[in-house]
Amino acid sequence: MSAPERIPTGRLSAVDPVVEPVEAAGPLPGSVVQQPPRSGPERARGVSAAFLADGELTVRGRIPDASNAVLYCTVEHGGRTTACVYKPVAGERPLWDFPDGTLAQREVAAYEISRACGWDLIPATVLRDGPYGTGMVQEWIEAPDDSAEDEIPELLALVADAEPGPGWKAVGFAETGPGRTALLVHADDPRLRRLAVLDAVINNGDRKGGHLLPAVGGRFFAIDHGVTFHAEDKLRTLLWGWAGEPLTDEALEVLRGLQEALEDGVPLAARLAELITDAEFEALRARVAGLLRTGRHPEPSGQWPAIPWPPV
Numbered sequence: 389m390s391a392p393e394r395i396p397t398g399r400l401s402a403v404d405p406v407v408e409p410v411e412a413a414g415p416l417p418g419s420v421v422q423q424p425p426r427s428g429p430e431r432a433r434g435v436s437a438a439f440l441a442d443g444e445l446t447v448r449g450r451i452p453d454a455s456n457a458v459l460y461c462t463v464e465h466g467g468r469t470t471a472c473v474y475k476p477v478a479g480e481r482p483l484w485d486f487p488d489g490t491l492a493q494r495e496v497a498a499y500e501i502s503r504a505c506g507w508d509l510i511p512a513t514v515l516r517d518g519p520y521g522t523g524m525v526q527e528w529i530e531a532p533d534d535s536a537e538d539e540i541p542e543l544l545a546l547v548a549d550a551e552p553g554p555g556w557k558a559v560g561f562a563e564t565g566p567g568r569t570a571l572l573v574h575a576d577d578p579r580l581r582r583l584a585v586l587d588a589v590i591n592n593g594d595r596k597g598g599h600l601l602p603a604v605g606g607r608f609f610a611i612d613h614g615v616t617f618h619a620e621d622k623l624r625t626l627l628w629g630w631a632g633e634p635l636t637d638e639a640l641e642v643l644r645g646l647q648e649a650l651e652d653g654v655p656l657a658a659r660l661a662e663l664i665t666d667a668e669f670e671a672l673r674a675r676v677a678g679l680l681r682t683g684r685h686p687e688p689s690g691q692w693p694a695i696p697w698p699p700v
């Protein structure tokens with residue numbers, strides 16, 4: 389097998405997010421002041437959703453080249469400061485297939501589901517007010533620095549062979565240039581497999597490599613869940629490697645727990661009802677029930693897997 393051409397995930401890409409300086413609250417900043425700190429207490433992980441919701445939010449910069457306004461901020465509470473991302477609803481780019489001004493809520497709903505599954509795949513995310521109005525605020529995931537011994541997981545690759553090779557799962561063939569195709573593969577990694585289930589549950593319309601952020605300790609986190617929970621099937625992902633395969637026993641158990649947590653009167657159901665529409669909530673329940681009924685990872689509905697392209 390020839391050497392895989394690794395597809396960068398998140399911050400592994402050449403575009404380590406440079407934050408442009410922002411002056412002060414006014415119109416949404418087009419440019420900013422300060423780089424995200426490279427180290428120090430602001431980069432400590434593990435803040436709770438309550439910390440993000442209650443702390444004082446200060447905009448430090450804007451992440452350039454994002455599709456929506458993505459602001460790099462700090463949040464301070466009880467003498468502790470941490471870094472976060474703030475995506476104000478006012479900075480959401482309208483989409484043809486999602487109602488305007490609803491992406492922030494979907495990001496929070498995705499986090500709530502991830503938390504209910506107990507997989508800790510999505511950083512803590514809350515809906516709150518900020519200098520540019522209501523938006524989603526999410527814990528900032530620090531990239532492991534080069535000196536760290538942390539192993540950065542290899543999750544996605546393009547290979548010249550017809551078979552994925554040991555430890556990899558095939559997604560499909562992709563045209564990489566005129567007359568050139570390569571096999572798109574992802575790691576046969578249990579964390580990615582859980583994420584594939586989570587994406588099927590939340591109906592993720594945009595799971596690409598750049599949305600997997602490597603973190604310290606060889607971990608990774610999934611971000612960018614604005615286009616989720618549509619009532620129609622929108623699953624568009626790189627993680628088709630298990631399509632049609634039986635779900636793991638662990639996933640089945642988690643899905644059974646989730647099904648109960650989505651029943652009327654349970655706090656998660658009440659919380660989601662504030663974030664997505666009734667029709668979207670019913671579709672969510674139906675997806676969970678469908679996964680439990682078939683006991684299998686979903687298969688692409690079309691002839692070809694729905695893959696985001698470019699995959700980064």
Ligand SMILES: Nc1ncnc2c1ncn2[C@@H]1O[C@H](COP(=O)(O)OP(=O)(O)O)[C@@H](O)[C@H]1O
Binds near residue numbers: 399
């Ligand atoms: N929680 C986070 N931690 C660290 N970096 C983040 C986080 N959320 C977003 N980013 C950075 O900001 C970029 C744009 O975020 P993204 O969620 O893709 O925005 P958009 O809604 O515009 O698609 C990401 O590619 C990543 O570099």
Ligand SMILES: [Mg+2]
Binds near residue numbers: 454455
């Ligand atoms: Mg994005």
